Amino acid sequence: AAGVIQSPRHLIKEKRETATLKCYPIPRHDTVYWYQQGPGQDPQFLISFYEKMQSDKGSIPDRFSAQQFSDYHSELNMSSLELGDSALYFCASSLVGQGANSPLHFGNGTRLTVT
């Protein structure tokens, strides 16, 4: 079965640079979520989109932005990178509409290292 695809798997950037992470949800899933997981930490919710509209916002810095496109893929844009942004970034998708309360399915994540 198709899973959530994230790219790239690994990304190395320098401070103050910009990074773009991509997420391709499971086909027919209408909701995408972004999470940040620091070393040894639990995943922290950043932002979510339902049917291409932002549906919820968590602890996402103002330097970060995200959007969901017409083909339902999503991108997380991170600017003015800081050392503390080094983390594993997960995308997840689910089917929320039509009363479904489906579990979140996670991708394998993008490991961002800021040097």
Added chain:
Amino acid sequence: GDSVTQMEGPVTLSEEAFLTINCTYTATGYPSLFWYVQYPGEGLQLLLKATKADDKGSNKGFEATYRKETTSFHLEKGSVQVSDSAVYFCALQPRGGSEKLVFGKGTKLTVNP
């Protein structure tokens, strides 16, 4: 707000030992409850879930029962294997509002042969 409290690790067991990882939650209403597993270097995989009180989720020998009276969802396995070594996250998904997951801090399990 909604929160999940998980037993702190790390937990180290010998193969075939019994496993319990405690998880309690605080939430308004009746959330869905999940256990996710994260193997080294990999993403989060759904292990099992329960969507209402007294439901029992089970998968790969793991079980957890949704206990509304104690607001708990403890993970158990009767006989662990080396391949079960991973980090286990308890999570809740609120009903009626945002569908995002709220995670516990995770419990690292190491199973020795």
